Amino acid sequence: xxxxxxxxxxxxGDDAQAYAALEATSRRILERAGYARIETPTFEATELFARxxxxxxxxxxxEMYTISEDGITLRxxxxxPVCRAYLEHGMHKLPQPVKLWYLSSFFRRERPQKGRxxxxxxVGLEAIGSDxxxxxxxxxxxxxxxxxxxxxxxxxxxxxxxGTPATRAEYRAELQRYLRANExxxxxxVRNRIDLNPLRAFxxxxxxxxxxxxxxxxxxxxxxxEDREHFEAVKGMLDAAGIAYEIDPTLVRGxxxxxxxxxxxxxxxxxxxxxxxxGGRYDGLIEEIGGPHTPGMxxxxxxxxxxxxxxxxxxAPPPLTLYVGYAKPEYRADAxxxxxxxxxxxxxxxxxxxxxxxxxxAKQADRAGALYLAMLGDEGVSLRDMQTGExxxxxxxxxxxxxxxxxL
Ligand code: HAM
Numbered sequence: 001x002x003x004x005x006x007x008x009x010x011x012x013g014d015d016a017q018a019y020a021a022l023e024a025t026s027r028r029i030l031e032r033a034g035y036a037r038i039e040t041p042t043f044e045a046t047e048l049f050a051r052x053x054x055x056x057x058x059x060x061x062x063e064m065y066t067i068s069e070d071g072i073t074l075r076x077x078x079x080x081p082v083c084r085a086y087l088e089h090g091m092h093k094l095p096q097p098v099k100l101w102y103l104s105s106f107f108r109r110e111r112p113q114k115g116r117x118x119x120x121x122x123v124g125l126e127a128i129g130s131d132x133x134x135x136x137x138x139x140x141x142x143x144x145x146x147x148x149x150x151x152x153x154x155x156x157x158x159x160x161x162x163g164t165p166a167t168r169a170e171y172r173a174e175l176q177r178y179l180r181a182n183e184x185x186x187x188x189x190v191r192n193r194i195d196l197n198p199l200r201a202f203x204x205x206x207x208x209x210x211x212x213x214x215x216x217x218x219x220x221x222x223x224x225x226e227d228r229e230h231f232e233a234v235k236g237m238l239d240a241a242g243i244a245y246e247i248d249p250t251l252v253r254g255x256x257x258x259x260x261x262x263x264x265x266x267x268x269x270x271x272x273x274x275x276x277x278x279g280g281r282y283d284g285l286i287e288e289i290g291g292p293h294t295p296g297m298x299x300x301x302x303x304x305x306x307x308x309x310x311x312x313x314x315x316a317p318p319p320l321t322l323y324v325g326y327a328k329p330e331y332r333a334d335a336x337x338x339x340x341x342x343x344x345x346x347x348x349x350x351x352x353x354x355x356x357x358x359x360x361x362a363k364q365a366d367r368a369g370a371l372y373l374a375m376l377g378d379e380g381v382s383l384r385d386m387q388t389g390e391x392x393x394x395x396x397x398x399x400x401x402x403x404x405x406x407x408l
Pocket of ligand 1 (some may be wrong): 078118120122127253276278281282297298303304408
């Protein structure tokens, strides 16, 4: 038997209901704040991610699903594609910032485990074209609201600032000097990455490396006056909104495009994959992919992880008003039409599709939780109230009238 690929999921039953409810909640919260929906293609030029996400990241180095002959890659994330669309559609001509949200699936060739999949879903937003710290604070607030609305448990918000690329470059050199001076105590992996990605040393579990990192210089202490001011403004607005956060100067995110604000929500209801959602500012990304200097800010949250972290009850589908059956095959077309008419009039209605006996149809209507069963036969329509068992013959075109008036 052919089975689904490891690290992918079928979404069905209660999960499908939960996904739909999460989409509705996201739409309500984000559109109320002026974010408009965007959907970009499932694959893009490989170059977009190589340049946008960054050549030294794990994502680009080992996690992308790339079809080399065509130069295309299944999207591992949504920010670079949204920035590409912003440029391609001349959105700089619109009032800034342009605020967009998405709910899409993404692809990363990671080792599958609970909460980590090779195809996964994200709700995300991007606000492009303003470096106002209010954009940062509002974006963070919206994710906090979404996580609260889905009842995500055990949340923590970690916050930091990475400054500008210039500050980062200077700091990076300082950190590299520090790591080299302590090279003997570092893990081999960290040692090998001193040139490529020294910041990742803060992520290491290796005890020797961790000890070295405790004394390492922190980027947060090296921010320029402007960047510090920006960060203070973001914090001030979060304070005003009553959002609790922890400053974590070692917060590193797995993507290269971040500048200034970075943040991440984790949930202790999740296992090892505790990151529910995160993001930050990316003031250099649009330039990196060939556009003019344009600031941006956004986040994405994993749908599977939000649902794992939440205790949202399964939402029930709407109750079935009418089940339409037929006593003889010659009434099948009429039954079909009656169900279609009822739906067109805004009711939930189903027609018998399994060729069951009259008894079997009554049983099926009961199993489906139908409030009424309309059985088409030689005598016209026999309409039964499934709760009381009451039954009477009615004219075919008065069925909905009887149901609406509840006059059986
Ligand atoms: P990210 O941190 O790579 O950021 O992913 C955001 C969220 O997607 C994570 O917190 C996690 O919940 C979920 N996620 C990531 N990888 C997986 C996986 N393999 N399986 C299940 N869930 C996963 C970004 O993608 C950035 N584009 C966020 C952003 C938007 N930054 C600025 N704008």
